Amino acid sequence: MAADFRILAQDAGSQARAGVLTVAHGEIRTPAFVPLATKGSVRGLTPQEVRDLGFDMVLGNTFHLHLDPGDDLIARQGGLHRFMRWDGPIITDSGGFQVFSMGHGTVADEIKGRAPNGPSRSGRVLSIEEDGVRYRGYTDGRERFMAPETSMEIQGNLASDIALVFDECTPFHVSREYTARSTERTHRWLDRCLTWHDEHGPEGQIVYGIVQGGVYEDLRIESAQAVAASACDGIAIGGSLGAEKAQMYEVVRWTTEVLPAHKPRHLLGIGEIDDLVAGIGHGIDTFDCAMPTRLGRHGMALIPDPDRRWRVDITAGALKDSDEPLMEGCPCPACAIGWSRGYLRYMAKNRELTAMRMLTVHNLAFVQRTVARLRDAIISGTFDRAAAEILAGVAP
Numbered sequence: 001m002a003a004d005f006r007i008l009a010q011d012a013g014s015q016a017r018a019g020v021l022t023v024a025h026g027e028i029r030t031p032a033f034v035p036l037a038t039k040g041s042v043r044g045l046t047p048q049e050v051r052d053l054g055f056d057m058v059l060g061n062t063f064h065l066h067l068d069p070g071d072d073l074i075a076r077q078g079g080l081h082r083f084m085r086w087d088g089p090i091i092t093d094s095g096g097f098q099v100f101s102m103g104h105g106t107v108a109d110e111i112k113g114r115a116p117n118g119p120s121r122s123g124r125v126l127s128i129e130e131d132g133v134r135y136r137g138y139t140d141g142r143e144r145f146m147a148p149e150t151s152m153e154i155q156g157n158l159a160s161d162i163a164l165v166f167d168e169c170t171p172f173h174v175s176r177e178y179t180a181r182s183t184e185r186t187h188r189w190l191d192r193c194l195t196w197h198d199e200h201g202p203e204g205q206i207v208y209g210i211v212q213g214g215v216y217e218d219l220r221i222e223s224a225q226a227v228a229a230s231a232c233d234g235i236a237i238g239g240s241l242g243a244e245k246a247q248m249y250e251v252v253r254w255t256t257e258v259l260p261a262h263k264p265r266h267l268l269g270i271g272e273i274d275d276l277v278a279g280i281g282h283g284i285d286t287f288d289c290a291m292p293t294r295l296g297r298h299g300m301a302l303i304p305d306p307d308r309r310w311r312v313d314i315t316a317g318a319l320k321d322s323d324e325p326l327m328e329g330c331p332c333p334a335c336a337i338g339w340s341r342g343y344l345r346y347m348a349k350n351r352e353l354t355a356m357r358m359l360t361v362h363n364l365a366f367v368q369r370t371v372a373r374l375r376d377a378i379i380s381g382t383f384d385r386a387a388a389e390i391l392a393g394v395a396p
């Protein structure tokens with residue numbers, strides 16, 4: 001099944017476009033933010049709550065679900081949709097990012113913008129071979145092997161709507177030579193994934209290739225052209241996008257400029273408010289990111305304040321006595337309750353589940369409104385203005 005992607009509007013002043021991507025379990029209105037259901041659940045929320053917030057698709061994690069509870073168990077339960085009772089579209093990542101994060105040490109922290117020397121992982125990569133990756137799983141310490149075909153087989157068992165090919169996620173700190181060799185191997189793995197999927201992939205599942213190439217313009221362009229020339233249905237952009245935002249946007253621009261317009265594009269692991277604005281402007285259709293849900297669990301709320309990276313730490317001592325609402329005028333179900341910042345702080349400080357849940361709802365709603373507003377603006381020909389307003393701190 002080829003991807004059914006209709007572009008409804010193309011912005012005149014940028015690469016931004018609005019469309020509808022139709023997959024086996026329904027439609028995704030693009031541009032779209034895709035909340036993480038890493039271990040088969042958008043943490044703290046029911047599937048209906050995720051749907052009610054306006055999201056069309058969620059992202060499941062191949063690597064984690066393979067280790068626990070096991071993709072064979074999920075297959076016996078009728079696939080990931082039925083297992084988690086989410087009947088909308090699901091995209092699964094390939095597991096490449098997680099496997100290689102264990103090998104490259106700080107790559108995950110680096111790509112996600114976290115400080116190095118984060119929590120150590122008990123799992124680790126034993127060797128990277130042409131055939132695949134040998135690693136030790138973090139759940140049981142058992143030695144395992146993941147080949148491109150293994151990743152596709154797991155995603156077949158999960159029966160996601162969109163599978164991602166297995167790639168090596170090259171970090172920022174490796175050499176250009178390593179990045180070049182690794183990117184070439186990723187292209188050979190792309191061919192193996194597509195060959196496997198052609199013969200064994202579940203009916204209705206489409207496949208995205210992944211562009212690598214690090215921060216090198218020629219490698220990124222070469223990779224984008226190689227992936228675009230393959231039989232993949234859509235294209236994801238992965239790997240290290242640079243040390244700072246300007247470089248990240250440049251890497252995305254190099255890539256989308258040479259991609260064919262008719263294939264949907266996904267930007268992996270990116271979703272800060274300013275990154276969404278820039279990414280959409282460069283022609284990205286879908287995004288996934290841990291940010292809104294992770295921030296919520298750590299007592300942080302998104303607010304329209306660019307100077308503070310659109311966030312407020314609700315656990316701050318200064319809010320102890322605050323009777324202010326979390327965000328003035330916010331139409332989300334969490335803010336509708338009417339809790340003060342002071343009460344939310346008190347709950348968040350005590351790790352009260354309700355607080356983490358409601359901050360997650362608020363953050364996801366904020367991101368959803370931001371993306372929906374930009375989508376509407378593309379369709380009505382006012383993307384420029386809407387993007388400028390969001391970057392200036394106008395509430396979505």
Ligand SMILES: [Zn+2]
Nearest residue numbers: 330332335362
């Ligand atoms: Zn709210």
